[in-house]
Amino acid sequence: MKPSSLKILNDERRHRRSAILLIDLSNGEDRVVREGDSIAGALGEAVAKAFRTGLSTTVEDTGSTYFLNVYPPRPRLVVVGAVHISQALAPMARIAGFDIEIMDPRTAFATPDRFPDVPLLAEWPEDVLKARPLDAYTALAALTHDPKIDDLPLKAALDAGCFYVGALGSRKTHAKRVERLLAAGTAPEDIERIHAPIGLDIGAASPSEIAVAILAQVVKALRSRGLGDSAKGRAA
Numbered sequence: 001m002k003p004s005s006l007k008i009l010n011d012e013r014r015h016r017r018s019a020i021l022l023i024d025l026s027n028g029e030d031r032v033v034r035e036g037d038s039i040a041g042a043l044g045e046a047v048a049k050a051f052r053t054g055l056s057t058t059v060e061d062t063g064s065t066y067f068l069n070v071y072p073p074r075p076r077l078v079v080v081g082a083v084h085i086s087q088a089l090a091p092m093a094r095i096a097g098f099d100i101e102i103m104d105p106r107t108a109f110a111t112p113d114r115f116p117d118v119p120l121l122a123e124w125p126e127d128v129l130k131a132r133p134l135d136a137y138t139a140l141a142a143l144t145h146d147p148k149i150d151d152l153p154l155k156a157a158l159d160a161g162c163f164y165v166g167a168l169g170s171r172k173t174h175a176k177r178v179e180r181l182l183a184a185g186t187a188p189e190d191i192e193r194i195h196a197p198i199g200l201d202i203g204a205a206s207p208s209e210i211a212v213a214i215l216a217q218v219v220k221a222l223r224s225r226g227l228g229d230s231a232k233g234r235a236a
Contacts, residue, residue, distance in 0.1 A: 001030055008032040009071055016135050018051055021069040025058070052223055073137045074099050075163075075222055080125060080153050081143035082109040085168070088211035089141070090118045096215060098139075103128045105149065125153040139164035139218045141198060145173070151180055158190040164221035166198035166214060195221075 005021060009032060012019040020033040033039065035051050046059035046068060054072040058065060077093045079086045082104035093100045101119040104110040110122035121128045129152075134140065140157035142150035145168060154177075157165045167177065174196040181191055199213030200220070 005030050005032050013071060013073065016073040016137055018054075018070070018072040018137070020047060020050055021071065022047070023067040023069065025065045025067055052225055076100070076135075076138045077218060078103065078134065078138055078140045078153070078157075079143060080104065080141065080150055081145075081168075082106070082111075082115060082120065082122075083143050084207035085143055085211050085214070087114060088208040089214060090115060092211055092215050093218075096219060098218075101132075103153075104144065106144075125149060125156075129153065129156050134160035134162050136161045136163060138162045139221065140166070141214055141218070142167040143198075145169055147177070147180060151177070151184070154194065155181060155184055155186055158186060158193060163225055164195070164218050165193055166195035166217065168198050169196060171197065 001021065009019055009021065012032070012034065018035045021030055022033050023030045033047055037047075038044070039047050041061055043059055043061035043066060046057060046061075046066075050057055050068045050070050051072075054070055056068055056070045058067050060066075075098050077089075077098040077100045079089060079100065079102045082102050086102050090100050090102065101121060102110070102115060103121040103123065103125055105122060105124045107122050110120050112120060121132075134153075134157050138157070138160070140153060140162050142154050144150050150167060154165060154167060167174065169177065174194075177196070178191055182188065195217060198217070199210055200217045202209070202213050202216075204210045204213040
């Protein structure tokens with residue numbers, strides 16, 4: 001690997017951005033491809049797929065064979081609300097390969113005995129996000145039903161380009177949420193990115209089933225980035 005390529009990869013990793021080390025197997029030459037770079041043909045299709053899946057692969061294009069070595073940041077799931085759904089969602093998300101953290105200023109809910117071995121931030125989201133900003137490889141699920149807690153991180157997630165933004169609540173609850181976000185200056189097209197009601201529509205009823213529906217929707221959003229897939233399910 002060229003020193004210049006290593007420097008770029010380290011910079012992308014430091015900023016939690018995905019990159020691919022593209023190696024021409026015929027001569028060993030390498031270069032770094034950043035997510036969003038324009039590449040034509042079969043190579044461009046393979047690069048786009050590798051970014052979505054996070055899987056390294058080889059591809060032939062215009063008489064050459066390339067190895068695509070993918071360096072994706074570890075996806076993060078930020079849950080707003082130390083509720084029953086969160087208790088089920090946290091271990092599931094870890095098994096699926098997500099870093100997870102839960103924020104909730106309500107100290108009666110955000111207790112270590114309810115969330116063992118889970119990063120738990122018993123602070124207001126505004127304070128948490130100043131120190132731990134959201135990014136494009138973060139999913140946010142707002143689960144408190146409390147506008148004073150949910151609204152700010154939802155807007156922050158949309159502003160940061162999080163790959164998934166979901167919010168618990170009925171359509172009536174979400175309609176009021178939309179009014180508040182519009183009043184706060186959020187663009188209508190950004191609000192359309194919120195999955196509400198949250199989760200794939202699998203008929204989920206219990207907190208654990210809703211957690212399954214949410215995680216499935218988060219994974220779908222992660223693996224369909226760049227495909228223009230705006231289908232939204234529902235669970236609660």
